[in-house]
Amino acid sequence: MTLGGQPRLFPNGLLVGAVLLSAIPQAAQAQDQTQGSIETVVVTALKRDVSVENAPAAITALSGDQLRNDQITNVAQISEKVPSLDIGAAGGTTLVAIRGVSMDAIIGGLEGSVAIHNNGVYLSQAAPMDFLLMDVGSVEVLRGPQGTLYGRNATGGAINFAPAQPTDTFGGYINAGYGNYNTWRVESAVSGPLTDNLQGRLYVMHDARETGYAENLATGNRLGGYSESGARGALRYEPTSDLTVDLSGFWFNDYDTLDFWTNTTPPSAAAIASNPDFLNHPISFDPRKFYFDFEPAAHQLDEGAQLEANWVISPDIALRSSTAYVYLNFTRQHGDCEATATPTCSANRIDKSKSFQQEFDLKFSLFNKRLSGLLGAFYDQDKGDFDQEFPWNNAAQGFVFVDGAPLPNGSQTEQIFTQTTTSKALFTDLTLKLTDAVDLYGGARWSEDRRSILLTSGLQVVPGLVLGCSDDTDRATFNNISGKAGVQYHFSDGGQIYAQWQQGFKAGGFNPAACSGASDAIFKPETITAYEIGYKTTAFDDTLTFNAAAFYYDYSNLQIAQIFGVSYQIVNAASATIGGVELESTWKPTSALSFDANASLIPEAKYGDYDNFDPLNPGSGTIPCANAPLPTDLCEVLTGKRLNRAPKFTLNFGAQYDWALSGLGDLVLRGEVYHSSDVYFRPFNLPSDTQSAYTLGNLYATFIPENSNFAVRAYVRNVSNETVLTGEFTEDVTQSMEGQFAPPRTYGVTASYTF
Numbered sequence: 155m156t157l158g159g160q161p162r163l164f165p166n167g168l169l170v171g172a173v174l175l176s177a178i179p180q181a182a183q184a185q186d187q188t189q190g191s192i193e194t195v196v197v198t199a200l201k202r203d204v205s206v207e208n209a210p211a212a213i214t215a216l217s218g219d220q221l222r223n224d225q226i227t228n229v230a231q232i233s234e235k236v237p238s239l240d241i242g243a244a245g246g247t248t249l250v251a252i253r254g255v256s257m258d259a260i261i262g263g264l265e266g267s268v269a270i271h272n273n274g275v276y277l278s279q280a281a282p283m284d285f286l287l288m289d290v291g292s293v294e295v296l297r298g299p300q301g302t303l304y305g306r307n308a309t310g311g312a313i314n315f316a317p318a319q320p321t322d323t324f325g326g327y328i329n330a331g332y333g334n335y336n337t338w339r340v341e342s343a344v345s346g347p348l349t350d351n352l353q354g355r356l357y358v359m360h361d362a363r364e365t366g367y368a369e370n371l372a373t374g375n376r377l378g379g380y381s382e383s384g385a386r387g388a389l390r391y392e393p394t395s396d397l398t399v400d401l402s403g404f405w406f407n408d409y410d411t412l413d414f415w416t417n418t419t420p421p422s423a424a425a426i427a428s429n430p431d432f433l434n435h436p437i438s439f440d441p442r443k444f445y446f447d448f449e450p451a452a453h454q455l456d457e458g459a460q461l462e463a464n465w466v467i468s469p470d471i472a473l474r475s476s477t478a479y480v481y482l483n484f485t486r487q488h489g490d491c492e493a494t495a496t497p498t499c500s501a502n503r504i505d506k507s508k509s510f511q512q513e514f515d516l517k518f519s520l521f522n523k524r525l526s527g528l529l530g531a532f533y534d535q536d537k538g539d540f541d542q543e544f545p546w547n548n549a550a551q552g553f554v555f556v557d558g559a560p561l562p563n564g565s566q567t568e569q570i571f572t573q574t575t576t577s578k579a580l581f582t583d584l585t586l587k588l589t590d591a592v593d594l595y596g597g598a599r600w601s602e603d604r605r606s607i608l609l610t611s612g613l614q615v616v617p618g619l620v621l622g623c624s625d626d627t628d629r630a631t632f633n634n635i636s637g638k639a640g641v642q643y644h645f646s647d648g649g650q651i652y653a654q655w656q657q658g659f660k661a662g663g664f665n666p667a668a669c670s671g672a673s674d675a676i677f678k679p680e681t682i683t684a685y686e687i688g689y690k691t692t693a694f695d696d697t698l699t700f701n702a703a704a705f706y707y708d709y710s711n712l713q714i715a716q717i718f719g720v721s722y723q724i725v726n727a728a729s730a731t732i733g734g735v736e737l738e739s740t741w742k743p744t745s746a747l748s749f750d751a752n753a754s755l756i757p758e759a760k761y762g763d764y765d766n767f768d769p770l771n772p773g774s775g776t777i778p779c780a781n782a783p784l785p786t787d788l789c790e791v792l793t794g795k796r797l798n799r800a801p802k803f804t805l806n807f808g809a810q811y812d813w814a815l816s817g818l819g820d821l822v823l824r825g826e827v828y829h830s831s832d833v834y835f836r837p838f839n840l841p842s843d844t845q846s847a848y849t850l851g852n853l854y855a856t857f858i859p860e861n862s863n864f865a866v867r868a869y870v871r872n873v874s875n876e877t878v879l880t881g882e883f884t885e886d887v888t889q890s891m892e893g894q895f896a897p898p899r900t901y902g903v904t905a906s907y908t909f
Contacts, residue, residue, distance in 0.1 A: 192696055192742050197294050198316070201303055201515060201528055201583070207690050210595060210642045210652035212297040212703040212736060214239075214752070218290040218318060222329065224826075224854065225869045225904070227339065227361065229283045230880065230896065234806050234828040234850065236295045237736040237754040240799045244881025244894045246413040246452055246486050246503070248283040252297050253705065254732045254759035254800030255310030255682075258835070259715040260883065261722050262484070262505030262540040263573050263666055267680070267713070269300065269308035273316050273402070275460055275478040276306055278536045278575070279507045282484065285406035285456050288384045289343050289357035291318035297736070298705065299658025299684050301636030302583050302597030306534065309658035309682045317402070320353035320390040321345045326909055333902025335379075336364040353390040359383065366411060367898055371438065372445040372495045378897070380410030382454075396466040403459040413452045413486050415892040416444045417493050418882060419842045422770070422889035428555035429887070431548055435495040441877055441895040445495035448488040455483040470523075474515040482507050491544060491720065492887045498554050499546050499566075499887070501720070507538035527584035527597075534577040540666065542569040544720045556887050557719045557783060561613065567720055568620060569666050571609040577661075578602045583638075591646075595654075596639040603632045603661035611667050611721075623669035632679050634659040649691030658682040660713065667721030674781065677724040678711045700739040707732040712761075714798075714837065718769060718783050719886045725781045727837075729762030730797060746814070751807040759800035761837060765789040768838050769886050795839045803831040819860040826852040835882035835893075842891050845879040863908045868901075875899040 195206045197215045206213050214236045226232060229248060230241045240251040245260030250268040257267050262279055270277045272286055293315055300308040324346030332338045341359035348354045360383045366376035388402040417439055426432045438444040458480035465473045482505070489501035511534045519526040545566040546554040553560040561567075583597035606629045612622015640654030660680045668675040688703040709730040715722055734756030742748040767782035767789050768774055775788025782789065810824040829849045836843040851873040858865045875898050882893035 192692070192699055192740055197292075198314075200296075201530075202517060202526075207648075207692055207699060207701070208650065210593075210640055210650070210654065210688065212686070212688060212701075212705075214295045214297075214738065216293045216295075218292055221287065221290060221293065223856070223867070224824075224852070225331075225871060225900075225902075227284065227287060229286060231871075232293060232295075234826065234852075235752075237738060237752040237804065237806075238297055238734070238756065239295060240801070240833070242799070242880035242894075243282070244415070244883060245489075246282060246484060249799070249881055250310075250313070251799035252295070252311040253707070253734065253754075254756060254797045255707070256797075256799045257713050257715055257724070258798055258881065258883075259722060259724065260881070261503070261542060261569075261666065262507065263538055263571065264663065264715065264722065264724060265307050265660075266310075267307060267660055268310040269306060269312040271312065271314040272404075272458070272480070273460060273462075274314060274476055274513070275458070275480060275511055276509075276534060277480065277482070278306070278509060278534075279482050279484075279505060279538065282408070282454055284382075284408075285384060285404070285454075286315035288359060288386050288404060288406065289318050289341075289355075290315055292316045297703075298686055299636075299656050299682050301656065301658045302581050302599045302638045306577050306579075306601070306603070307660045309660045309680060317386060317388070317404075318343065318345070318355065318357075319400070320355040320388050322347055322353055327906060329904055329906045331902055331904030333900055335367050335900070337900070337902065338362060338364075339904075348389075351392045353392075355386075355388045357386040359385070368414070368442045368444070370446045370449060371436075371443055372447065373449065375449060377411040377414050377449065380408060380412055382406065382408035382410070398464045400460070400462040400464075402462075404457060406454070406456040408452075408454040410452050410454075411450055413450045413489060413894075414444075414446070415489075415493055415883075415894050416441050417888070417890055418879070418893045419891040421492075421494075425555075425887065425889040429496070429498070429548070429551065431550045432494065432496050432888070434550065437494045441879075441893075442898065444493065446490040446493065447495050447497050448490040448500040450486060450489045452484070452486045454485075455481075457481050470519040472517045474513075474517070476511070476513045478509075478511045480507075480509045480511075492885055492890075493892050494888070497548050497550070499544050502541075502543045502545075504541040505538065506540075507536060509534060509536040511535075524587045525584065526587075527582060530579075530581045530583075532577070532579040532581070534575070536575045536577075538573050540569070540571055540573070542666075542720075543567070554887065562615065565613055565615050567612070568614050568622075569609075569611050569721065571607055571611070571664075571666050573605065573607045573664065576604045591644050593642040593644070594640070595642065596637070598635065598637045600635050601633070601659065601661075605630050605632075605661070605663055607664045607666075609664070609666065609669065611669060626669045628664060628670035628675060630662065630664070630676055632661040634661075634679065634681075645691070647691070647693075649689070651687070651689045653687045654685070656684045656686070658684065662713075663724070665723050667718075667723060674723060674725070677713060678726045680713045680726070681710045683708045697743060698739065698741045701737070703736045705732075705734060705736075709762075712764075714766075716766070716836075717884050717886070723781070725766060727761050727764035727792075730764070731758060731760060731762060732756065732797065732800070733758040746812040748810050749808065750810075751805070753803070753805045754801075755803055756800055757802060759797040759802075761792050761795050761797065764792045764795075764837070766792060766837065769884055770842075770889055770891070771838075790838065792837050795837050796834050798834055798837065801831045801833050803829075805829045817860065819862065820858045822854075822856040822858070824854040824856075828852075833879075835879070836884075843882065845882075848876050848878055849874070850876055850878070865906045865908075867904045867906070869904070870899065870901040872897070872899045
């Protein structure tokens with residue numbers, strides 16, 4: 155019996171090692187006669203088909219069925235499933251960190267350190283990413299730098315969202331659900347043959363939260379709602395058994411009021427003295443209730459197409475070609491700059507990017523399969539138009555005081571730029587089988603990133619006059635050669651151990667608030683040298699999997715985002731180090747019972763040689779500062795401080811039981827617990843920069859009538875209604891911290907029909 159076209163028992167999951175492993179032999183002896191078996195999961199994250207257990211890399215694979223069953227409709231919730239993964243949001247941007255490697259830039263034109271892919275197509279802009287979950291077939295998270303395999307900016311790792319593909323038999327599903335906050339979602343997919351050698355798939359969805367979970371006390375309006383629609387289509391043409399051609403496209407449209415932030419600390423005494431009108435308006439620190447004079451409204455439009463061909467030239471040689479176009483458009487109007495009811499400013503943002511990509515991968519196997527690997531070539535041209543405007547207006551004062559200067563009413567700060575990036579790369583990844591038990595593997599990648607920018611940045615006092623620079627141009631080129639080398643040993647019982655050395659590279663770029671010629675106009679590339687040891691095994695007649703990895707990173711010129719005034723600036727920390735351990739496991743003692751868990755322990759994630767200026771505590775510096783608004787500002791020494799989005803410890807544990815109800819059907823019960831230690835959002839590591847340790851719980855109950863294609867599922871996410879900070883940044887107008895929070899407890903019921 156199946157649920158939504160998938161096995162009732164989810165095949166993947168993770169079980170924390172040392173404590174639980176000590177009990178496994180006794181538990182295994184007590185198994186009943188209906189022993190379970192864990193399904194083999196095949197991934198393509200290494201650009202070739204390999205099972206998770208055989209891959210010499212730290213990989214977590216999640217099936218699309220599992221994500222739908224667990225009601226995961228936004229990408230941030232995937233963090234609960236993968237060790238060392240932290241996904242948050244702020245300013246309308248999805249922020250991703252793996253093993254403490256991240257760059258929290260919440261404006262367009264600045265790229266993260268974890269490479270995000272849609273069916274292998276690189277997405278450069280860190281816009282909201284929930285569209286990637288449309289009809290998703292699998293999500294593969296590859297941890298650690300991937301300099302020899304992936305196109306750009308994979309110093310932290312890579313995540314590939316692979317959509318479901320057309321099938322050679324007719325089938326599909328319909329899911330419909332309703333939840334609290336008047337939330338409802340409908341999605342459907344149909345797939346099957348159109349002719350003897352042509353298959354098709356079509357997916358459509360609509361999702362809406364009609365009652366927001368937050369309230370603007372100044373207006374009585376609700377925020378936190380959305381309405382999104384999307385579609386994905388795919389055709390697969392197989393003219394011969396050796397050639398497959400896939401044509402696919404997607405469209406996603408969203409209107410929401412999700413992009414709001416609230417005060418997490420009060421305005422400073424200096425900010426109130428400079429802007430006395432703050433005293434005339436209420437301020438709330440409740441993340442669900444606040445006073446805004448402006449209310450955000452965001453619109454997202456994403457679309458793209460991909461043509462992929464796979465040609466088996468011979469039994470030992472295959473060629474893959476991928477041609478893709480992606481258009482991302484994110485617009486936000488009327489974001490309340492200082493998150494108070496004081497009339498001050500609204501933040502308006504428009505990000506538009508168009509990307510054309512071409513990649514060729516030649517896979518081969520030589521010398522009686524002793525040598526295998528791939529040769530690849532990658533090309534990407536990305537052009538983005540980015541517009542950020544901050545109008546200033548306070549009628550009571552006649553000005554707004556920002557960063558030591560009174561800005562007159564009617565003026566506005568502008569950051570308007572067009573940036574073009576052309577990226578080229580050649581790469582190879584090889585495996586040499588020395589013996590049946592020992593493999594040597596390695597690779598290298600040459601890359602070149604050429605960037606150009608046309609920039610207008612500064613204060614517009616009157617229309618057409620900008621105090622800064624107008625139509626300023628700049629160019630830069632960044633080249634690199636990265637390498638990888640490793641050894642893998644296969645045990646006779648099917649387990650394996652690997653050890654590897656790896657390099658990563660992320661190109662530098664332009665600071666969109668700095669005119670050309672300024673000392674901070676261009677930030678440097680970041681590089682990483684990584685060492686990793688991994689162990690994977692399957693035991694007890696394939697009822698247990700256990701994977702472990704230990705890693706150490708040495709960073710140079712780590713790119714860090716911060717805000718001065720309303721402007722983002724990227725600075726380079728001269729060095730940083732990260733070290734830790736990850737554990738993943740699944741145990742299925744019977745066909746009805748399964749456990750899964752994952753854990754990460756990262757005791758070391760710290761800045762080495764790094765100092766910077768804190769705009770919220772300008773008198774705390776002790777040394778001359780190069781990264782500050784004014785020459786007289788002093789910097790704090792941040793050596794030894796903990797990296798952003800790098801909790802020391804995370805744990806996720808899940809348990810599931812399939813209860814057969816005689817003559818009625820099956821009742822599948824599942825519970826999950828996720829725990830994270832403290833998370834910092836700024837390198838100063840102050841209490842105000844921190845999300846304290848927290849624990850989340852999720853519950854699911856699914857009933858599958860006997861001999862039926864129907865299923866009904868009830869769920870509760872965030873059972874204890876925890877308030878979790880997902881992103882935080884500084885606000886110089888109030889000299890305070892502002893943050894965005896994850897949604898509160900959600901619950902509902904869904905029904906599905908599979909055909």
